Amino acid sequence: MAAPSTAPRAEGALMTLEGVGKQYTHADGPVDALAGVDLVLPEGAFVTVTGPSGSGKSTLLSLLGGLTRPTSGRIAFRDRSLDTLPEADLALHRRLRLGFVMQSFCLIPYLTAVENVELALALAAVDRKARREKALALLGQVDLSARANHLPRELSMGQQQRVALARAFAKEPLLVLADEPTGNLDPRLARDILDLLERMNRERQTAVVMVTHSPEAAARGTLRVALEGGRVADASPALRLPAFAAR
Amino acid sequence: MNLLGLVRRELSHRKGQAVSGLLAIVLGVAVIVALRSVTRVSEIAVATKLDNLGANILVLPQGTSVDDYRSADIDAPTLPEAYVERIVASTLPGVDNLSPKLTRRMEVGGQKLVVTGILPSNELASKPVWQLDGLSGGAGHTCSKDAGAYVNPRLKRKAVGSLAETACLVGAAAAARLKVEKGGVVDLLGTPLKVEAVLPETGTVDDDRVFVHLRAMQRLTSTKGQVSSIEIMGCCNAITDGLLGKLRNVLPDTKITTVQQIVATQIETNALVKKVSFAFLWVVLVVGGLSIGNSIWANVNQRRRELGILRLLGTPRGGIYGLLLGKAAILGVLGGFLGWVTGTIAGSTLGADITGLEVRPVASLLGTSLLVAVGTALLGAFLPAHLASRIEPQADLGET
Numbered sequence: 001m002a003a004p005s006t007a008p009r010a011e012g013a014l015m016t017l018e019g020v021g022k023q024y025t026h027a028d029g030p031v032d033a034l035a036g037v038d039l040v041l042p043e044g045a046f047v048t049v050t051g052p053s054g055s056g057k058s059t060l061l062s063l064l065g066g067l068t069r070p071t072s073g074r075i076a077f078r079d080r081s082l083d084t085l086p087e088a089d090l091a092l093h094r095r096l097r098l099g100f101v102m103q104s105f106c107l108i109p110y111l112t113a114v115e116n117v118e119l120a121l122a123l124a125a126v127d128r129k130a131r132r133e134k135a136l137a138l139l140g141q142v143d144l145s146a147r148a149n150h151l152p153r154e155l156s157m158g159q160q161q162r163v164a165l166a167r168a169f170a171k172e173p174l175l176v177l178a179d180e181p182t183g184n185l186d187p188r189l190a191r192d193i194l195d196l197l198e199r200m201n202r203e204r205q206t207a208v209v210m211v212t213h214s215p216e217a218a219a220r221g222t223l224r225v226a227l228e229g230g231r232v233a234d235a236s237p238a239l240r241l242p243a244f245a246a247r
Numbered sequence: 248m249n250l251l252g253l254v255r256r257e258l259s260h261r262k263g264q265a266v267s268g269l270l271a272i273v274l275g276v277a278v279i280v281a282l283r284s285v286t287r288v289s290e291i292a293v294a295t296k297l298d299n300l301g302a303n304i305l306v307l308p309q310g311t312s313v314d315d316y317r318s319a320d321i322d323a324p325t326l327p328e329a330y331v332e333r334i335v336a337s338t339l340p341g342v343d344n345l346s347p348k349l350t351r352r353m354e355v356g357g358q359k360l361v362v363t364g365i366l367p368s369n370e371l372a373s374k375p376v377w378q379l380d381g382l383s384g385g386a387g388h389t390c391s392k393d394a395g396a397y398v399n400p401r402l403k404r405k406a407v408g409s410l411a412e413t414a415c416l417v418g419a420a421a422a423a424r425l426k427v428e429k430g431g432v433v434d435l436l437g438t439p440l441k442v443e444a445v446l447p448e449t450g451t452v453d454d455d456r457v458f459v460h461l462r463a464m465q466r467l468t469s470t471k472g473q474v475s476s477i478e479i480m481g482c483c484n485a486i487t488d489g490l491l492g493k494l495r496n497v498l499p500d501t502k503i504t505t506v507q508q509i510v511a512t513q514i515e516t517n518a519l520v521k522k523v524s525f526a527f528l529w530v531v532l533v534v535g536g537l538s539i540g541n542s543i544w545a546n547v548n549q550r551r552r553e554l555g556i557l558r559l560l561g562t563p564r565g566g567i568y569g570l571l572l573g574k575a576a577i578l579g580v581l582g583g584f585l586g587w588v589t590g591t592i593a594g595s596t597l598g599a600d601i602t603g604l605e606v607r608p609v610a611s612l613l614g615t616s617l618l619v620a621v622g623t624a625l626l627g628a629f630l631p632a633h634l635a636s637r638i639e640p641q642a643d644l645g646e647t
Contacts (some may be wrong), residue, residue, distance in 0.1 A: 067559070067640045088563050094640070095561025106556045109248065110260035118248045123561050128249075 013078075014175060014207050015041040015064060018241065019191040020073035021228075033059040034230045037073070038241040041175075044205040046198065047120070048212055048221030049240065055227040057211040058179060064209055065098055065177045066090040095123045100204075101197075103180035105116040105160040108150040111142030113163045114139060115141050115168050142196055158189035162196065169200050170182040178210040182217055194220050250566065256574045260285055261492035261546070269540030269582045272623060273532030276616045277593060280609075281525060284594025284597045286520045288606050304491065306330065307502045319352050319453075325473035334477070334543075341490045344480035349464045349473065350456075356433045361456045364464020365412035397612025412463040415440040419447060420454040436467050442480045481505075492628055498506030514568055532623050539578060540627030543571055547635040558640035567636040583620030587613045588630065 033055040035205040041047060041064070049057050062068040063075060066082050075082040076091065085093065099120075100106070107116045113134045121131035138147050142162040152160050161181060166174045178197065181191035194217055201208045212218050223236040248256075258265050308324040331347050349364040362590060410416065415429060422445040429441045447456055451604055465471050480492050494503050505561070547554065556569060564568075595606045 049342070065559075065640075088565075091558070091561050091563040093561075097563075100559050102559075106552075106559065107554060108253075108553055109254050111253075115248045115256075119253070120560055122248050 011218075012042055012195055013040045014043045014045075015039075015078075016074075016076045016241070017063070018069045018074045018076075020063060020075055021199075022056075022063060023067065023071045029079065032230050034063070034070075034227075035072075037232055039235065039239050040241050041207060041209065041233065042223070042238060043174075043207060044201070045207050045223050045238075046201045046221050047207070047209045047223045047225060047236075048218040049209060049225045049227065050212060050215075051219045051227035054228040058094055059230075060227065061177050061179050061209065064094050064175070065100065071187055076124070096171070096173045099173040099176040100231075101161070101164050101168045101170045101172070101176060101178040102231045103183040105152070105157070105184075106166045107163055107167075109152055112149045112151055113144060113155065113159075113166075116152070116163055120167045120170050126171070134170060135166070138170050139163070140167045158192060161185060161193050163190075163195055165193065165200065169204060169206065171183055172204065173206060174211065175207045178208060181210065182212070182214060190214070190217065192230050250569050250573060254570060254577060257550075258574060258577065262548075264542060264546060265578060268539055269585070271538030271579055272531070272535040272579065272582035272620050273586045273589060275535045275623075276583055276620050277590035279524065279527050279531060279619070280590025280612050280616055281594035281597060282520070282524055282585050282590075283612055284591060284606050284609055286524070287609065288594075302505065304481045304494065305500060305503045306334075306473070306477040306479065306494070307504070307558060309500055309502050311502050313343035319615050321475075323350070323471055323475045325349070326477075326501060328472050328474045328598075330501070331391070331474075331477055334494070334497060337491065337493075339493050341482040342479055342494075343482060346478040346480075347462060347474040348476050348478060349468065349470060350475050351464075351468055352482070353436065355421075355435050355457055356427070358421075358424050360421050360424070360433065361452070362464065363456050363458050364461035365410070365458050366461050378501050410458075410460050411441070412445060412460040412466075413438075413440060414460070415456040417442050417445050418447070418454040418456045418458075419445060419449075421457055422446075424455075438463075438466065438467060442512075443483065466541045477524060510532040528619070531619060532626070535582070535620070535623040536627035538627065539575055539624045540629075540631060542578075542629040543575055543628040546574070547571065547631045547638075549634075549637060554635055555640060556637060564636035567638070568632045571635055572625055572628055575624040575632075579621035579624030580617060583617035584613070587616040588621060590616070 016100075017037050017039045020034060020037040022030065024031045024033055035061065040145060059068070060172065062071055066077075066085070070071050070083050073083075073185055077097070082090070082093070095099075107113075107117065111119060114132070117135035117138055120132050121134060122128075136148060138146065139194075142165055144159060144162055144166070147159060148157055152163070155163065161184075165181075168178075176197075181197065182193050185193060197208060197210065197218055200206060210217065210221065218224060223239050224234075225236070225239055226230060226234040251283060307324070308326045311323045328347055331345050334342060334345060345365060351362055352359060353362045354360075355362060415433060417425065417433065422428065422442075425433055427442050427445070429442055429444055432439050434440075435457070440463075446453065446458075459467075461474070465473065479494070491503055491505060495501075554570075557567065557570070591608045591612075595608075599606060
């Protein structure tokens with residue numbers, strides 16, 4: 001991994017975004033998916049991101065996850081500047097420090113539940129015996145011990161999302177990024193998943209950023225951001241960069 | 248669950264796709280293996296034929312006409328018998344038997360015949376057709392160094408251990424003209440010679456010849472230490488590898504010739520088979536590579552979402568390369584092995600039909616098969632793997 005570059009960091013901030021923008025090229029001209037975003041993500045926070053379609057929620061999540069680079073501004077993860085990090089180091093960053101929970105679960109179809117969880121641990125270079133034990137323990141925490149050897153297609157959607165949750169938290173990341181994790185689930189299953197996310201965040205002190213359309217899901221966040229037209233329309237004071245810095 | 252485990256599970260998950268990707272490479276390798284197996288047998292078969300023909304290289308004095316290989320030595324000028332020793336001393340590989348001869352047209356029993364003086368054990372060892380009941384002697388040696396692996400009873404011939412200087416062998420036609428049989432006596436320049444045997448008909452000039460001991464012939468014709476030709480039984484492969492040139496270096500003042508048609512055929516056959524083998528090698532490389540490449544490309548398209556997930560989880564681009572090239576390598580190993588097995592079976596069957604000789608599996612071709620198959624598979628998979636490594640982490644995840 002490249003030597004950490006100096007990045008401005010507010011005390012207690014896991015991530016800092018300063019004037020971050022993302023512009024896409026389109027046949028009709030450039031499109032600003034995100035513009036002038038200043039945000040601070042505190043360590044261990046549960047942040048929900050809301051906004052209408054096209055407001056830039058998923059783009060923000062992609063930038064936080066190092067899946068894409070900003071076209072303007074700076075993004076720092078603790079002391080490390082993500083926007084200048086080489087591709088291989090970004091992959092390592094995702095491998096070791098981040099967990100992802102997606103709307104469509106994103107499980108490998110030919111791996112069993114426990115193998116899917118193990119995969120994240122294997123990528124994080126956890127040794128074979130420890131990763132099997134850890135994966136089984138995580139599946140126990142999401143109440144799926146009995147389904148550990150089932151393939152995704154043999155599981156219900158709620159169960160698949162619980163496997164995805166177990167996989168996201170397995171390597172004890174610093175940040176879990178969840179993109180509409182309840183979008184494909186009925187209300188009861190959605191509540192179960194949100195309960196689990198909350199519990200994991202609370203017990204493990206892992207920061208969570210969840211993008212959602214659902215007001216009920218958004219209410220679960222201890223801190224909230226509302227996006228509109230690629231800009232921050234509203235944000236909890238603790239997420240605002242000047243306020244955070246002035247604490 | 249590591250990279251290899253992931254490849255193994257994916258292969259097992261999409262067996263049909265793996266099998267279709269394998270087919271071209273299996274068939275391609277099988278064709279090469281079958282061809283090489285048959286070629287080996289064919290080479291042995293030609294070598295056997297040449298061997299059965301007997302001597303195939305003729306050393307004559309410089310200036311001798313060689314219009315007819317089998318009668319070139321008749322009335323030829325002489326050359327020193329010491330040349331035989333010179334060839335022996337050169338220890339050239341591929342010289343299996345030397346047969347010095349002195350041949351002259353003479354009157355025998357009132358008939359004009361060709362009389363050839365021979366050193367019996369050397370001469371008869373090179374003429375398997377002379378395997379007569381009652382002729383004593385040891386087994387002749389075989390030609391090819393590989394011949395032990397292709398046991399051919401026709402190569403186990405006998406040589407006459409001795410032919411007395413007062414005896415002779417008479418060709419079938421000559422015996423008829425002289426009206427003699429085994430045990431009879433013929434007169435050669437006033438010297439009576441006992442007929443040791445009447446040789447079976449060969450359809451060659453040998454039928455009209457009378458064979459006597461070389462020493463007797465030299466004495467009768469006052470040509471002590473001289474011979475008119477030296478017949479050499481050269482190994483077929485050694486001939487194609489330039490034995491004639493090497494012999495010419497040893498005996499620069501002689502004319503050295505061979506049974507051109509047979510050697511030429513052998514050379515042409517070898518060259519043709521080599522060309523065909525190379526052509527098939529290219530076919531395998533192109534078709535096999537395209538097939539595996541196409542299969543991996545289809546696999547990449549089918550797995551875009553899965554590869555996106557792996558990238559999302561932090562798999563580096565090198566890991567994606569490893570995943571797809573690892574799969575190609577496994578397919579290559581499987582294809583190479585199955586191709587070798589299929590080709591060996593086909594080659595054995597065809598080889599037996601074509602040559603009548605037993606073809607055994609050629610273990611050394613297994614290594615080549617694996618090398619070609621894995622190399623081809625990796626080449627074919629490289630471009631799809633490269634493109635797959637460019638898949639973005641969030642590709643096709645279908646999110647908001």
